[in-house]
Amino acid sequence: MSSRDHILEVIRKNQPKGLPLQEIAFSDGEPFDKISKFTTVLESIGGTVIPINEWGEVEAYLNQRFSTEKRWVNLVPELRNLAPLADFTEDPHLLENVMVAILPGHFGVAENGAVWITEELMGDRALPFICEHLALIIRAENIFPTLHDAYTHIDKSQYGFGTYIAGPSKTADIEQSLVLGAHGPKSLMLFLITET
Amino acid sequence: MDTETTILDRKTSSDHATLADKFNLDEPRVDWHDKTLWFIRKKRDKAASQLQEWEQLRAVASDIKNNVLANLHTYLLAFERNAQQHGITVHWASDAAEHNKIVHKIIEKTGIKQVVKSKSMLTEECHLNAYLKTQGIEVIDTDLGERIVQLAGEPPSHIVLPCIHWKKEEIGELFSHHLGTPEGNSDPQFLTAAARIHLRQHFMSSRLAITGVNFAVAETGEIVVCTNEGNADLGVQLADVHIACVGIEKIIPLRKHLGVFLRLLARSATGQPITTYSSHFQKPRKGQEMHIVLVDNGRSKRLGSADFRNALKCIRCGACMNTCPVYRRSGGHSYHYAIAGPIGAILAPGLDMKKHADLPFASTLCGSCSNVCPVKIDIHDQLYKWRQLLAQNRKVGITKRVAANTMAYILSHHTLYTFAGTAGRWLMKYVPFIISNRFNPWYKQREMPKPPEHSFARWYHQNRNFK
Numbered sequence A: 001m002s003s004r005d006h007i008l009e010v011i012r013k014n015q016p017k018g019l020p021l022q023e024i025a026f027s028d029g030e031p032f033d034k035i036s037k038f039t040t041v042l043e044s045i046g047g048t049v050i051p052i053n054e055w056g057e058v059e060a061y062l063n064q065r066f067s068t069e070k071r072w073v074n075l076v077p078e079l080r081n082l083a084p085l086a087d088f089t090e091d092p093h094l095l096e097n098v099m100v101a102i103l104p105g106h107f108g109v110a111e112n113g114a115v116w117i118t119e120e121l122m123g124d125r126a127l128p129f130i131c132e133h134l135a136l137i138i139r140a141e142n143i144f145p146t147l148h149d150a151y152t153h154i155d156k157s158q159y160g161f162g163t164y165i166a167g168p169s170k171t172a173d174i175e176q177s178l179v180l181g182a183h184g185p186k187s188l189m190l191f192l193i194t195e196t
Numbered sequence B: 001m002d003t004e005t006t007i008l009d010r011k012t013s014s015d016h017a018t019l020a021d022k023f024n025l026d027e028p029r030v031d032w033h034d035k036t037l038w039f040i041r042k043k044r045d046k047a048a049s050q051l052q053e054w055e056q057l058r059a060v061a062s063d064i065k066n067n068v069l070a071n072l073h074t075y076l077l078a079f080e081r082n083a084q085q086h087g088i089t090v091h092w093a094s095d096a097a098e099h100n101k102i103v104h105k106i107i108e109k110t111g112i113k114q115v116v117k118s119k120s121m122l123t124e125e126c127h128l129n130a131y132l133k134t135q136g137i138e139v140i141d142t143d144l145g146e147r148i149v150q151l152a153g154e155p156p157s158h159i160v161l162p163c164i165h166w167k168k169e170e171i172g173e174l175f176s177h178h179l180g181t182p183e184g185n186s187d188p189q190f191l192t193a194a195a196r197i198h199l200r201q202h203f204m205s206s207r208l209a210i211t212g213v214n215f216a217v218a219e220t221g222e223i224v225v226c227t228n229e230g231n232a233d234l235g236v237q238l239a240d241v242h243i244a245c246v247g248i249e250k251i252i253p254l255r256k257h258l259g260v261f262l263r264l265l266a267r268s269a270t271g272q273p274i275t276t277y278s279s280h281f282q283k284p285r286k287g288q289e290m291h292i293v294l295v296d297n298g299r300s301k302r303l304g305s306a307d308f309r310n311a312l313k314c315i316r317c318g319a320c321m322n323t324c325p326v327y328r329r330s331g332g333h334s335y336h337y338a339i340a341g342p343i344g345a346i347l348a349p350g351l352d353m354k355k356h357a358d359l360p361f362a363s364t365l366c367g368s369c370s371n372v373c374p375v376k377i378d379i380h381d382q383l384y385k386w387r388q389l390l391a392q393n394r395k396v397g398i399t400k401r402v403a404a405n406t407m408a409y410i411l412s413h414h415t416l417y418t419f420a421g422t423a424g425r426w427l428m429k430y431v432p433f434i435i436s437n438r439f440n441p442w443y444k445q446r447e448m449p450k451p452p453e454h455s456f457a458r459w460y461h462q463n464r465n466f467k
């Protein structure tokens, strides 16, 4: 008997009787202001939230912070003027010198400051992790209160790869001192479109 | 049997009591270790208290996990089918040795000699690194804490915080030796930057990445991997081959259940609202090869035990370790098993009862572990049941100690728990609930936040008679 069949056989024999799955229903108490919650939480975990009313503000912010001499990769069509839309046929290793990556996110989650982003928005799966600084853009109306709401929205959709990104990469492995920029981006900027 | 009868009385060089005594030789260090973990426990409390529905979440998580245990057969088959449909190769390993061989075979085919690996307690449990080394393959652990202990030639001492027992000055010295950082520099920011550069080279050059798995979803065949550093993703996204190693108990039924578990995991572990990255892998990247190794290693057998199967609900958050008065004062290595602390102490004897017979005794049975566990595992009850089982199987020698059902063994055994000086004061300060657990014959209440002085005096007096 193969290991697979053997394992499954023992499990079948040993598994206890159990109750059926219950429907999950959560509503986290009082309704809260999603935008301010999202902003507070994301800033508390090291992200920077920049509310914007028009696309030009993204450009102004990034131009002020990062040298245009370095490599920028943009995946947001509305920001084509800032940096041309990147296409990805290349080896992901070649993204190592990306200073700033600018990506659209699907939505944010207020309770934990996370942004959901899937493969087709990343250009290359490696990009959000290998870039030095990451800028994500979402619309304020696309913020859900909790992860339950987020999964209700994701539902059965198919993605090769999707991830929640909550703040910059970080570690506290050395004596619990928080250091931003462990292996991935050293900073995370979240542009929050409130009106356009 | 004779040799076994005394196994718990004998102080071998590697039992918990002896190792804990060793750890306790440096009292300021023990205090520091203790305080650091207590600080993390408090962060967890704060995060939990911010969610009104925290207890409801725990109850639901526990129900889902109970449902998983009852339907594991169906869920595993569904997971396998769905993963395969997405182009993932699924392997099954009965035990650690088979797991290691499967992983080695995959690597061997590629001819790759150096691989990167993100945190996976399962591969620690299976001693994968050591095995691959004998096959001429070097594994670079990429989680900073894991890399630190790896450079030092040690196993992790905590499942979430692998080098929690290391001081920054020591890490500075270690890095100076291995990575060439300037001597005497122990600034965490600087050392992390040095590690970033060091590990980035490995991410860039390694064509094969191994990861653990936090959750495997039956409904969709996807796996979820959580990190703060981004090391799992950097490894996988740059590699030609991804191998994910997962214990069969990590299955959850539906994608939406991730909402429940991801809300609990990081809050319980470190008090964060969520880890920086929660990556959902459903299909390999174009051109990438992806393997999932499902590992049993004693789990299916444990499933048959009504007393001990609940330990399979564990999501490896580490909360039970951070809160455990014994763990905090004895250090992870004193457990001499890949998974330390209360959860390790109930898992290890299931694998090898004789070798790990000391571990269920490394507890005060205060119940704090069960109180914080996000999936409501009855950890301290299981510790007690293991003691009974061990007593039954070993008959003489220990019966008395086991019968002295609270803390007789631990209190009489080592310096750690003597009621003199700082240790005694510490015990009162940090584990007041010790007097209210149900194994305590004097107090029935579940929690007594601020016990009055005379309770302690009375309790102390009576406990002393156990010696």
Ligand code: SF4
Binding pocket: B268, B313, B314, B315, B316, B317, B318, B319, B320, B321, B343, B369, B372, B373, B374, B375, B376, B377, B379
């Ligand atoms: S037993 Fe519970 S508290 Fe301990 S690591 Fe597992 S899930 Fe966390």
